[in-house]
Amino acid sequence: MTVRTVVVVGGSTAGATVLRDLRARGYEGRLTLVDPERGTNRPPLSKAVLADAGHEATVRMDHSSLDVEHVQASATRLDHEARTVIASDGSEHRFDALVVATGSRARRIAEAGQTGEIVLRTVEDARHLRERIADASSAIVVGGGFLGLEVATAAAKAGLAVTVVDVDPPLQRLLGEHLAASICERAAALGIAFRRSGAALVGGPVRGVRLDDGEEIMADAVVSCVGDEPATDWLRDSGLELEQGVVIDDHARTNLADVYAAGDAAVVRVGDTVVRGPFWANAVTQGRVAAASVLGLPVDAPVVDHYFWTEIAGLPLKVVGPLPLEGEPRVLEDAGEGTGLLAWGSSAVVAYGIRRSVPRLRAVLRELSERGAG
Amino acid sequence: MRIIADYDRCEGHGLCADQAPDVFDLDDEGDLIHHFDGAELPAEQEAAGQRAIDACPVAALRAG
Ligand SMILES: Cc1cc2nc3c(=O)[nH]c(=O)nc-3n(C[C@H](O)[C@H](O)[C@H](O)COP(=O)(O)OP(=O)(O)OC[C@H]3O[C@@H](n4cnc5c(N)ncnc54)[C@H](O)[C@@H]3O)c2cc1C
Ligand code: SF4
Numbered sequence: 367m368t369v370r371t372v373v374v375v376g377g378s379t380a381g382a383t384v385l386r387d388l389r390a391r392g393y394e395g396r397l398t399l400v401d402p403e404r405g406t407n408r409p410p411l412s413k414a415v416l417a418d419a420g421h422e423a424t425v426r427m428d429h430s431s432l433d434v435e436h437v438q439a440s441a442t443r444l445d446h447e448a449r450t451v452i453a454s455d456g457s458e459h460r461f462d463a464l465v466v467a468t469g470s471r472a473r474r475i476a477e478a479g480q481t482g483e484i485v486l487r488t489v490e491d492a493r494h495l496r497e498r499i500a501d502a503s504s505a506i507v508v509g510g511g512f513l514g515l516e517v518a519t520a521a522a523k524a525g526l527a528v529t530v531v532d533v534d535p536p537l538q539r540l541l542g543e544h545l546a547a548s549i550c551e552r553a554a555a556l557g558i559a560f561r562r563s564g565a566a567l568v569g570g571p572v573r574g575v576r577l578d579d580g581e582e583i584m585a586d587a588v589v590s591c592v593g594d595e596p597a598t599d600w601l602r603d604s605g606l607e608l609e610q611g612v613v614i615d616d617h618a619r620t621n622l623a624d625v626y627a628a629g630d631a632a633v634v635r636v637g638d639t640v641v642r643g644p645f646w647a648n649a650v651t652q653g654r655v656a657a658a659s660v661l662g663l664p665v666d667a668p669v670v671d672h673y674f675w676t677e678i679a680g681l682p683l684k685v686v687g688p689l690p691l692e693g694e695p696r697v698l699e700d701a702g703e704g705t706g707l708l709a710w711g712s713s714a715v716v717a718y719g720i721r722r723s724v725p726r727l728r729a730v731l732r733e734l735s736e737r738g739a740g
Numbered sequence: 741m742r743i744i745a746d747y748d749r750c751e752g753h754g755l756c757a758d759q760a761p762d763v764f765d766l767d768d769e770g771d772l773i774h775h776f777d778g779a780e781l782p783a784e785q786e787a788a789g790q791r792a793i794d795a796c797p798v799a800a801l802r803a804g
Binding site (some may be wrong): 379382383386405407413414421423424425427428429430431432487498501555646650675684689721723724740 | 743749751752754755759764766768770771787788790791793794795796797798799802
């Protein structure tokens with residue numbers, strides 16, 4: 367069947383990649399984007415945008431050169447049999463192929479009715495948090511993952527007393543002991559304090575947290591950075607296989623014909639399990655895979671791209687290779703105080719605190735695996 | 741339209757070069773080359789230039 371009408375739901379990193387790639391691959395048919403907002407490039411939200419309002423405008427995307435019909439509404443339902451997406455403004459959009467790219471939303475831990483929980487996912491969230499940081503002298507960050515430590519960094523740099531609360535040692539689950547310890551040491555030197563405990567928000571509006579031992583600690587700003595959940599509730603009764611997200615194969619296909627998914631809204635079926643990697647590089651590569659599949663072209667990108675970066679306590683970190691990083695790394699280049707170029711066997715290469723472009727890191731990894739270095 | 745590249749922020753992700761190969765390139769070291777630095781983009785490159793701005797994950801590119 368020739369594809370004449372493609373509907374993409376969600377126009378941020380994954381959806382935008384689909385739109386761009388469809389046009390780049392020569393698709394000239396109708397292209398409809400359903401998204402209540404303009405696309406957002408999220409990684410800067412917890413970095414440059416949190417530090418400086420001037421960067422806010424740079425994260426909004428502009429699809430105007432792609433000949434896209436933008437429906438500014440939320441998708442509320444998929445009627446697969448009728449090959450139709452229904453939107454919150456009542457409009458209906460028939461498709462030959464549909465790409466689900468609705469991403470995810472911030473997880474929240476406030477009790478029902480408890481107001482004032484701060485999260486960070488959208489441009490509005492970033493603006494609100496930046497303003498709160500400007501007025502505050504102390505902050506608590508619940509969650510010691512990448513996002514939590516990026517937020518803690520911004521708050522500490524703005525002069526706030528910052529406490530990060532997490533049941534687990536920060537960053538350890540994904541980065542392993544070695545790197546996590548080294549990064550946390552630096553964060554501590556910036557004045558960030560760490561507490562090992564679960565945390566429940568207290569106050570309405572939220573003013574602090576209660577730790578597992580009953581102690582309550584208070585701060586001017588309390589930020590929940592406790593992960594994200596796929597924005598797939600609109601697909602609940604659609605017949606799509608959902609398991610922490612829309613399940614896709616290595617062609618970004620779902621269990622329903624003509625329906626594809628990409629990005630944070632998707633999980634990849636690997637054998638008997640599904641793998642969720644809600645990172646930017648996956649949104650891009652899955653967008654590419656989906657675009658190729660929609661057009662029936664050979665898929666020339668992997669459905670999972672093991673590349674991740676962050677910026678904590680002032681130092682950039684880039685990881686090429688699958689997370690988690692386990693065991694001790696080999697130091698390929700020592701830049702002092704734990705920074706430099708590190709390798710985990712021949713499966714992952716990390717640039718920590720040094721500038722190194724992604725193509726170069728990939729080349730190092732290729733070389734290591736060709737030599738079979740261990 | 742001009743595109744201003746913040747070389748300090750560029751992390752060499754290379755997405756810009758995918759989108760606008762006639763405007764951006766990465767050298768052998770993976771560092772960014774901007775063919776129209778400080779100059780107007782040719783009209784036929786503007787759409788690709790805008791896509792490159794949108795694709796950069798660290799917002800190192802902006803229209804100016
Ligand atoms: C603050 C922050 C910092 C990050 N930093 C990094 C980083 O340093 N490195 C990294 O690798 N990753 C990072 N990430 C993760 C990365 O941003 C995500 O993996 C990426 O945004 C996923 O893109 P997406 O297009 O799948 O989803 P999203 O970016 O979530 O976009 C989903 C889109 O769908 C739309 N939408 C939602 N529901 C509907 C609906 N029902 N109908 C229509 N449209 C809908 C939304 O408006 C949105 O435009 C960060 C994320 C955040 C929030
Ligand atoms: S996309 Fe951005 S980070 Fe990547 S090479 Fe281009 S300017 Fe640099």
